[in-house]
Amino acid sequence: MKEIVVLSGKGGTGKTTFLGAMAFLATNKVLADCDVDAADLHLLLAPEPRQENEFRSGVKARVDSTLCSACGSCEELCQFDAIEMNGEAQINSLSCEGCGVCAHFCPENAIILDENHCGTWFVSDTDYGPLVHAQLFAGEENSGKLVAFVKRKARQLAEENGAELILVDGAPGIGCPVIASLSNTDAILAVTEPTQSGLHDLERVLDLAVHFKIQSFVSINKWDLNPPMADEIEACCRKRDVIVLGRVPFDPAVVSSQLNGVPLVKDNDGIAAMAIREIWAQLRDNVAGD
Amino acid sequence: MRITVASGKGGTGKTIVSTSLALCASASGRTQFLDCDVEEPNGHIFLAPDLSLSERCVVTIPRIIEGKCTYCGKCRDICRFNAITIFGQTIMSFNELCHSCLGCFLVCEENAIARDEREIGVVETGLAGSIDFVHGRTRVGEAMSVPLIKAVKKKARQDVLVIIDAPPGTSCPFVETVSDADYVLLVTEPTPFGLHDLQLAVAVLQKLNIPGGVIINRADLGDDRVEKWCAGVGIPVVLKIPFERGIAEGYARGENLIQSQPNLRQPLENLLKELVR
Structure with missing residues (x-):
């Protein structure tokens, strides 16, 4: 079984868009959306939830005001500026990281640690295979843990189904949720665009791939918006020994497929859809091999 | 503003x-x-x-001074991020899991934890x-x-x-x-x-x-x-x-x-x- 993460x-x-297309093109796979704080894949794949579960992780501190003597020791100890004294200790739950130091040292035992219900995860059926996805509640932490959980669930499902592939939609950035999405991954497809920001951010992703010793491949999307920059990106990848699988032209069909809520390559032979088909064929040959 | x-x-x-x-x-x-x-x-x-x-x-992380540690386990127990583990007479800290809450420093009675730092950017x-x-x-x-x-x-x-x-x-x-x-x-x-x-x-x-x-x-x-x-x-x-x-x-x-x-x-x-x- 092979796993590919799109970053x-x-x-x-x-x-x-790319992952939605791959979902349509690949056979015998499980899909996972690991962009848990702004998950969008479900908007293309029309999932029917088969299982819906609470995601609980970590704790949040809460003050029992009948016990609090307003001594202020918790405010002093909290490294996250989550506690303010206002006649009694008041906890800002969005800042609380759930370390429990305040509760441990409260002389009145006035701080309770509640298990934190911070999101929902789903196993769903789609026309293109099973999808594991999740939604972290607004402003919550533990996105890395939820990502790890979604990935575990997807792998378990893939093993049960005898699937050959796990296709993972990653988060933007290179931080906690992205790092969590890289465990057990065989390859990264880094999707970029021919802009200075695109190149700058791509290089950080490729550095991350090197850091974790994962092979990466590149697709340059909307390449014709700036052909010289697309060339520059290719040159940069060559220098790093990273394979550029192809270039996808700018195509208004990408937006219309999103408006219609269908994968781009479904019933579409437009220029972007054709380019993505070719890139997918190459990626499959490179990763899944023979 | x-x-x-x-x-x-x-x-x-x-x-x-x-x-x-x-x-x-x-x-x-x-x-x-x-x-x-x-x-x-x-x-x-x-x-x-x-x-x-x-x-x-930089963020503060613990560095355990093995010579002073009595393996009492208090630091491991207060850490909710599983950043400290003890096996028998071996104690390990996993710095990338540490949230810098300083709980371990505060509970250690042997002064066996020194402040170290990790550069995050x-x-x-x-x-x-x-x-x-x-x-x-x-x-x-x-x-x-x-x-x-x-x-x-x-x-x-x-x-x-x-x-x-x-x-x-x-x-x-x-x-x-x-x-x-x-x-x-x-x-x-x-x-x-x-x-x-x-x-x-x-x-x-x-x-x-x-x-x-x-x-x-x-x-x-x-x-x-x-x-x-x-x-x-x-x-x-x-x-x-x-x-x-x-x-x-x-x-x-x-x-x-x-x-x-x-x-x-x-x-x-x-x-x-x-x-x-």
């Missing part, structure tokens, strides 16, 4:  | 809007620009600052024309970005207009960035992805009780679902930027909106006047 560093380069 | 430019969905045009606003503002008064998208900072591409100062951003500052420019840049492979965002925000001046570029998403880095903004501009695009992620970002702003407005970028490449939703929930659409190949091509070269579409200067200035009033 970009910079947002909005076409990760989810 | 602090105006933060954020989005939920990535790639909607946050950075080109925030840098263009900073340029507009700097024509009439001292302005500071903070790039809090520390995983992938791009503001420098559009403002070309002369970065004259670089400071390491750098804060760089300099001048971009007359704009005071600050950005953070995480170390590649570092998962923790919130302390670096805090370090960038610590540079915020109180006496001038501060324009902040936020990271995408709606989880902790986004929350930390917008948390003390006076106003948040949410840049989106008129597509299902744009609307979905905008709704999440608006939910966070409501939780934090921060006023905000919406900028619809590439306003003619999609449909009217974002506008309808905004009207329904009573969030103002403060600016619409049409899709112009000229903007896209200028963006690709690292040009801000004022360079590639001079006719956008006036609407941006009006928006600033409205907000700073």
Whole structure:
């Protein structure tokens, strides 16, 4: 079984569009959306939830005001500026990281640690195979843990189904949720665009791939918006021994397929759809091999 | 005053809007620009600052002094992030899991934990024309970005207009960035992805009780679902930027909106006047 994660560093380069297309083109796979704080893949794949579960992770501190003596020791100890004294200790749950230091040292035992219900995860059926996805509640933490959970679930499902592939939609950036999406991954497809920001952010993703010793491949989306920059990106990849699988031209059909909520390559032989078909064929040959 | 430019969905045009606003503002008064998208900072591409100062951003982590440790397990027990493990007479700390809560230091009765540090990134500052420019840049492979965002925000001046570029998403880095903004501009695009992620970002702003407005970028490449939703929930659409190949091509070269579409200067200035009033 092989696992491919689609990343970009910079947002909005076409990760989810690409993954939606791969979902349509690949056979015998499980899909996972690991952009848990702004998950969008479900908007293309019309999933029917088969399982819906609470995601609980970590704790949040809460003050029992009948016990609090307003001594202020918790405010002093908190490294996250989550506690303010206002007649009694008040906790800002968005800042609380759930370390529990305040509760441990409260002389009145006035701080309770509640298990944190921070999101929902789903196993769904789509026309293109099973999808594991999740939604972290607005402003919550633990996105890395939820990503790790979604990935575990997807792998388990793939093993049960005898699937050959796991296709993962990653988050933008190179931080916590992205790092969590890289465990057990065989390859990264880095989707970029021919802009200075696109190149800058791509290089950070490729550095991350090197850091974790994962092979990466590149697709240059909307390449014709700036052909010289697309050339520059290719040159940069060559220098790094990273294979550029292809270039996808700018095509208004990408937006219309999103408006219609269908994968781009479904019933579409436009220029972007054709380019993505070719890139997918190459990626499959490179990763899944013979 | 602090105006933060954020989005939920990535790639909607946050950075080109925030840098263009900073340029507009700097024509009439001292302005500071903070790039809090520390995983992938791009503001420098559009403002070309002369970065004259670089400071390491470090977090505190424990270093266990084996000679003093009695393996009592108190540090392991207080750590809710599983960053300390003990097997018999061996104790190990996993620094990448550490959140720097200092719990282990506080419970150790043997003074067996010394303060060590881990560099999570750098804060760089300099001048971009007359704009005071600050950005953070995480170390590649570092998962923790919130302390670096805090370090960038610590540079915020109180006496001038501060324009902040936020990271995408709606989880902790986004929350930390917008948390003390006076106003948040949410840049989106008129597509299902744009609307979905905008709704999440608006939910966070409501939780934090921060006023905000919406900028619809590439306003003619999609449909009217974002506008309808905004009207329904009573969030103002403060600016619409049409899709112009000229903007896209200028963006690709690292040009801000004022360079590639001079006719956008006036609407941006009006928006600033409205907000700073």
